[in-house]
Amino acid sequence: MSDAAHAHDDHGHHAHPTGIMRWLSTTNHKDIGTLYLFFALIMLFVAGTMALLIRAELFQPGLQLMHPDFFNQLTTMHGLIMIFGVIMPAFSGFANWQVPLMLGAPDMAFPRMNNWAFWVLPVAAFFLMASFWLPGGAVAGGWTMYPPLFIQGGISYDLTILAVHIMGLSSIMGSINIVTTILNMRAPGLTLMKMPLFCWTWLITAYLLIATMPVLAGAVTMLLTDRNFGTHFFNAAGGGDPVMFQHIFWFFAHPEVYILILPAFGIVSQVIPTFARKPLFGYASMVYATASIAILSFVVWAHHMFTTGMPVAGQLFFMFSTMLIAVPTGVKVFNWVATMWKGSMTFETPMLFAIAFVCLFTIGGFSGLVLAIAPVDIQLQDTYYVVAHFHYVLVSGALFSIFAGIYYWLPKWTGHMYNETLGKWHFWLSAIGMNIVFFPMHFLGLAGMPRRIPDYALQFTEFNQIATVGAFIFGFSQLIFLVIVLKTIKGGAKAPARVWEGAEGLEWTVPSPAPYHTFEIAPVVK
């Protein structure tokens, strides 16, 4: 690699800045990946603390810790930050680190735009967090921002709309980069149907983001003008309709939930073949299934609106289309199990998280299927059953895949092995803790507990107490993860280039830690 470094200097390249300026001005995909991941980690603890405050209030019936209005601020901000500040930036961090390495490309297609796409995020996060201290407090209308409630709030609602615009811009810029890089910068011989599935899932996710983020921007801009400029898009007295917001919002937000899970599918599709020592089963099917899920995601949005009073034809159409998405999703689950089948498996921490993903995400998928059945959804809409469903797919789905990916690739990025014993502790406490929090919520929803309430009727007490205990176990276990990440960056057993025995792909052909500049000369792929 030193030859490559000298050749690089010969091209008149000046020295890299160090310290803060390095991080502010970097256009290097590895640095930017690191920035996204650290940002996501910090936001995980911020939004996680909000969750613990929520669960503490819900430990018993009655109001012990906070006013109902502050409770609504916490639930809203917990949702906004986890989605836009944790899961999406974390997956963007993986994309930045891994896509160029997996394709044999020297960097992303637009390195400077890449820097901007990251650095607008801390600005948006600052606006969101600062809104707690503004008159009226932070937004409290739910992350779904339905009007007319959202029209009633104070100045922090406008600031939140600005933050949402900024985060949307970040995603669009990042997605343009990813699509261009994947379509144009693959190493010679690396056809689309040979590239790692992680790249496929991010390619499709990026197209979804480009298609839907502008729709969210439109929706929140209409909220802004209804709030401040005398429009009445969502006000019946002016000829508008609050339900129109729901249509526009969910047209964005349903593909958004697939944006939140497709990269997870990609990570798990890299991890399982490695630790089963067997190629991914049905690669082509996996590509087609991912594409089918993405296309279908555009025609199911009103399953979030079954109680709004849709005509029968609407209820039936959206019920059938939503049930249909279970088919390609099921195909993917079967393919992962078939990858494991007759493999030669070992169970290091990345594999543990990937296996838990397959099992627990599927439970989330089943509760989603229950919710798809419109008559049943009438009973379960806006209850804790929905909360259980989306936490199964987002925590034991998206978040666990992020953990799997970190443990899998951290040795490549840092050159050090993480501590396997600590990793296993993190895994078991997280997996068991997560189920203690969220499984009882299915029962709470079935029994009739609505969501977004700070206080509840007595019959819901026991399951709420169990959930709160689980939340504290799960929450504090993430401190183990923080310790592991920091320790591994600082030192640890030396990691070879091919960190894992069964790992395949171009990223495993470069040394660990990966040099600052890799693949400046494209490899040739047979």
Place this chain on the structure above:
Amino acid sequence: MKSMWQRAGMAGVALTTSQMALAEYAYNLQTPASKVAQDVFQLHNLIMMVCLGIFVVVFGAMFYSLYAHRKSKGHKAAHFHENTMVEVVWTVIPFVILMGMAYPAAKVVIDMKDTTNPDMTVKITGYQWKWGYDYLNDGVSFYSNLSTPQEQIVGTAAKDEHYLLEVDEPMVVPVGKRVRLLITANDVIHSWWVPAFGVKQDAIPGFIRDSWFKADKVGTYRGQCAELCGKEHGFMPIVVKVVSEEDYKAWVAKKKDAAQTAVAAPAAQ
């Protein structure tokens, strides 16, 4: 002579059923009090059995594989990585299963949406943070507020049995009658929900949405607002008292009398 396994199995069933009988650990939807709620209850049971069946098959295979196909047991990795026939089979079978679920579900959707031929109509209005009931046929109108005292909420008094699910003026309807609901709101979106009847309908300001229910048995049924509507979203419950035809008529007469008296003496309020 029962084997150890049979005795253990019976003990397990007895334990779980006795657990499930405890009100605090409710594991399923509330006991239905209308045919619609009964249909939904059974539909949910059907879906749960399908999901359980698929779960057992798929994860039975996976957990077996995790045990048998591990490197530490000396299992060597096979090399197969695709099979078009298998992909077709496990695409078509779930599709067929879904079609089997879609048909009964569609029937219930159509039934839930059919508000024709009501016996009576009640207009329901969601407010921040209470409900208003207008009986269009009988000329009765009133608000319904949470009646749990603040002291119980903040913890200075013990909570009573129907904490947060009690109101000053319940909605009263006759048993066995098809009640059409015209639902709207005064300010933001609310949602009127009574689980025992299987009815949930969003209350949208400026629009009227219809729904219906027919209560099978006399009793008191409780529900809550099911759409975030501001700081007291959790504090605007719904109580429906289902009474006999005669009791209903008596209640209507009493309400109208009280309304007359209130008109005559407007200072009293």
